[in-house]
Amino acid sequence: MESNIVNRMKFRAAKSIVCFIAACLSALLVSCTSSQQIVYRPDLDSVQVLQARSSGAIVVSAHPIASHTGIRILQAGGNAADAAIGTVATLNVVEPHASGLGGGGFVLYYDAKRDSFLVIDYRERAPQNVVRSRYYQAADTLHRIRQHGATAIGTPGAPAGWQALYDRFATKPLAELLEPAVAVADSGFDLSQKQCDIIVDHLPDILPDSAISATFLADGLPPSAGHRITQAALASTLRQLGASSLTRIYSSPFAEDIATAVQARGGSLSKEDLSSYRVQIRTPLRGWYRGYEIITLPPPSIGGTALLEILKFAERLKVHSLPYLSTEYVHRLAQASRQAMKDVTTWISDPDYGEQPVQQLLSDDWIDEASEKMSQRGVPESVRPWDAQRAFKTGNTTHLVVIDSLGNLVSLTQSINDFYGAGVMAPNAGILLNNHMGDFSGDSTKKNSVMPLHRPVSNMAATIVRKDGKPVLVIGSPGGPRIASTVAQVIVAVLDGRVSLDEAIKAPRFFPV
Incomplete structure (x- = not known):
């Protein structure tokens, strides 16, 4: 399968608008058959578009x-x-502020030999002893308890997720796959200018935690581009996990280190939460857009359902018949995104604790009914979708894609939520911990409100597109509430034949607010 993939060698800040085609922007693509030498420039502060x-x-x-x-x-x-396992482990070292062992995510995997898909759901889970009322105090108008610090930490799923991928499909010894990450953590890597900018932007999250400060600051001050970061504790952790299993993280001494770091700061995550964590193997969602099959993530992802709904609206509204990026084109796609996000944030929650009305949201009856109510032009009525005010402050996620010579595909999205997660590091393990409790609803009456042992919904939308049974596009994105809109806009542009892949990636983005 031939892949044409555009990427940008620039680390983008949370405010940037980005999307991914067979990988994330802010990525470096490397081809097995390419003889081109790629030189990493830590001082690079301009976007280069490569194919x-x-x-x-x-x-x-x-x-x-x-x-x-x-x-x-x-x-x-x-x-x-x-x-994928080697890549994601190395990302934990060189992009630790965005994802890693202390977070969670989803893998969409295509097994070419069996012509089958599955989803590994390793989304974080609320601790068993969370007290709901603590997260819905009237005085906490900024939702700090839910979104920052130890109270925002969910049980990490990444170790179990990577191990599940390894157990089902990998062929190499685990230690061999983790060794490159160990080596980089030991020897260090040079920070780019953009990474230094991210550190400056997030000093309020970094400074209160001595372990984070010691790792990422230079003598207590923000580093300059080219500053070398070493992570001895993380290297030791990865080395020990490689010698046994990634799920060893859920037992002591690692579990003790994590639980102690959280509880010392007022969180409720316990060793029992860690030891009882399990991934869920789920069936992907499938939909269609103008003859192309779209395979994507099911709940607790809301991104996958929203993506399929946007694409159905786009086809129903005949977006393909409009001039590309015309006012009416943008207007109709924006309304489709707006309606889809309203629907999924109202109705979708953890599927392990109740039926999810996915098929109803994707039914022709609902698409027709909702489409009839959308204005064909002009300013739509003012209705704000869930947490739209956060849309331009989020996006601290990573996506990767692997396509091997056998035709197997990995589309993987994961995160620790905000850059530097909860602002808490398990010091002996060198693991930054997530703040994904912030992905529960801020409204205690909603289906996605904080509940013990529940998984919060996720905007992730790792996706594979096929035509006549053959993969043609592998896509995913960071961006929080922007993800489904971003992925949909690129899919529509590319599959409708409007523009090339690189033009679709570089095109302006628009989001419902």
């Missing part, structure tokens, strides 16, 4: 060092799962 084609295999991630890890694993005979 790569491969009839063999390809890896794209949010950092060139991580992408090179995946390619080396493929060149050594590994498959897509092997390369």
Whole structure:
């Protein structure tokens, strides 16, 4: 399968509008069949748009060092799962502010031999002893309890998720897959200018935690581009996990380190929460857009359902018949996104605790009914979708894609939520912990409100597109509430044949507010 993938060698801040085609923007793509040498420039502060084609295999991630890890694993005979594990572990080292062992996410995997798809749901889970009323205090108007600090930390799912991918599909020894990440954590990597900017932007999250400050600051001050970051504690953790299992993180001494760090700061995550965590293997959602099959994430992702709903609205509203990026084109797609986000944030929650009305939201009857109420032009009525005010302050997520020579596909999105997560590090393990309790609703009456052991919904939308049974596009994005809109806009532009992939990526983005 030939892939044409555009990427930008620039680390984007949370305020940036980005999307991914077969990987994230802010990524370096490396092709197995390419002889081009890619030089990592930590001082790079301008966007470079690169294209790569491969009839063999390809890896794209949010950092060139991580992408090179995946390619080396493929060149050594590994498959897509092997390369994805090595890549995501290396991302934990070189992009630690965005994802890692202390977070969670989803894998959408295509097994070419069996022509089958599955989703590994390793979304974080609320601790068993959370007190709902604590998260819905009238005085907490900014939702700080839910969104920041130890009270915002959910049980990390990443170790179990990576291990589940390894157990089902990988072929190489785990230690071999983690060794590149260990080596980079030990020897260090040089910060880019954009990473230094991110550190400055998030000093209020970094300074209160001595372990985070010691790791990412230079003698207590923001570092300059080219400053070398080493992470001895994280290297030791990855080395020990590679010698046994990634799920060893859920037992002591790692569990003790994590639970102590959280509880010392007022959180409720316990060793029992860690030891009882399990991934969920789920069936992907499937939909259609103008003859193309769209395979994406099911609940607790709301991103997948919203994506399919947007695409159905787009087809029903005949967006393909309008001039590309015309006022009416943008207007109709924006209304589709707005309605879809209202629907999923109202109705979707943890599927392990109740039926989810996905098929109703995607039914022709509902699409027809809702479409009839959308204005064809002009300013729509003022209705704000869930947390739209946060849309331009989020997006601290990472996405990667691996395609191997056998045709296996990995589309993986994961996060620790905000950059630097909850602002809490398990010091002995060197793991930054998530603040994904913030993805529960701020309204205690909503289905997605804080509940013990529930998974909060996620905007992630790792997706694979097929035509006549053959994969043609692998796509995902960061961006919080912007994800479904971003992915839909690129899919519509590319599948309708309006523009090339790189033009679709570089096109302006628009979001419902």
